[in-house]
Amino acid sequence: MMRLWGRKSSINVQKVLWCLSELGLEEGKNFERIDAGLHFGLNRTPEFLKLNPNGLVPTLEDGDLILWESNTIMRYLARQYDKQKRFPIDIASQYGSEKWLDWQVGTMWPALRTPFLGLTRVPAAERNYDAIRKSYQDTNSLLSLLDQTLANQKYCSGNQFHIGDIALALCVGRWILLHEAFPEETGPRADLKNINAWIKRLENETKYSEIAEKELNIVK
Numbered sequence: 001m002m003r004l005w006g007r008k009s010s011i012n013v014q015k016v017l018w019c020l021s022e023l024g025l026e027e028g029k030n031f032e033r034i035d036a037g038l039h040f041g042l043n044r045t046p047e048f049l050k051l052n053p054n055g056l057v058p059t060l061e062d063g064d065l066i067l068w069e070s071n072t073i074m075r076y077l078a079r080q081y082d083k084q085k086r087f088p089i090d091i092a093s094q095y096g097s098e099k100w101l102d103w104q105v106g107t108m109w110p111a112l113r114t115p116f117l118g119l120t121r122v123p124a125a126e127r128n129y130d131a132i133r134k135s136y137q138d139t140n141s142l143l144s145l146l147d148q149t150l151a152n153q154k155y156c157s158g159n160q161f162h163i164g165d166i167a168l169a170l171c172v173g174r175w176i177l178l179h180e181a182f183p184e185e186t187g188p189r190a191d192l193k194n195i196n197a198w199i200k201r202l203e204n205e206t207k208y209s210e211i212a213e214k215e216l217n218i219v220k
C-alpha cells in the first residue's frame with residue numbers, strides 16, 4: 001500500500017490528498033497516511049531524512065519509489081493511477097497544466113509565501129509588514145494573469161479539470177483567507193471575477209470543498 005507522510009493542514013499535502021481523491025484512491029484502503037510536520041514532528045528524524053533529505057512533507061512511498069515535491073507527486077499519481085481518465089492526457093491539456101504547475105511553484109508561491117508565512121507563522125512583533133503587504137499586492141497582479149486565462153476557458157489548461165487547477169486553487173484559497181483574516185496587513189484583494197467563477201466550478205465539479213481549508217491554520 002502507498003504511504004503518504006504529511007499533516008492534513010499543509011497546502012502541499014492537500015494537493016496530494018485532493019489528487020488522490022479525484023483518482024478514487026482512499027485513505028486506509030489504497031494508501032496510508034502518517035501525520036508529520038509542525039507539531040506532529042517526525043520530519044527531522046534520521047528515518048524520515050533518509051526518505052526526504054529536505055525534511056519536508058509531503059513525501060510519498062510507493063513500493064521502492066520514494067517521491068517528494070508535491071507537484072511531482074501529483075504528476076506521478078495522475079500518470080500511474082488514473083484508471084478512470086479523470087485528467088485529460090492530450091498533449092495540449094497536459095502541457096497547459098504543466099505550465100501552470102511550474103508557475104505555481106516558481107512564480108506565484110514565492111510571492112504569496114511571504115504574507116502566508118509572515119502572518120501565520122511569525123509572531124506579530126517580528127513581522128515585516130512592508131514585505132507582507134508588497135508581496136500580497138504582487139500576488140494580486142500575478143493572479144490577474146490566471147484570471148485572464150480563465151476568461152476564455154473553464155480550467156487553467158482548457159475546458160477540463162487538471163492537476164494544475166489543484167495546485168493553483170489551494171494557493172488562491174490561502175490568498176482569500178489571508179485577506180479575510182488580515183485585511184489591514186495584506187491591503188486590498190483584487191476582485192478577479194473569472195477566478196471567483198472558477199472556484200465555484202471547482203466546488204461544484206471536483207473534490208475541492210472536501211480538501212480546502214475553511215480557515216487559516218495560524219501557528220505562532
Ligand SMILES: N[C@@H](CCC(=O)N[C@@H](CS)C(=O)NCC(=O)O)C(=O)O
Nearest residue numbers: 010011012037038056057058069070
Ligand atoms: N516544494 C515542496 C515544499 C514542501 C514544504 O515546504 N512543505 C512544508 C509544509 S507545506 C513543510 O514540510 N514544512 C515543515 C513542517 O510542516 O514541519 C513541495 O511542493 O512539496
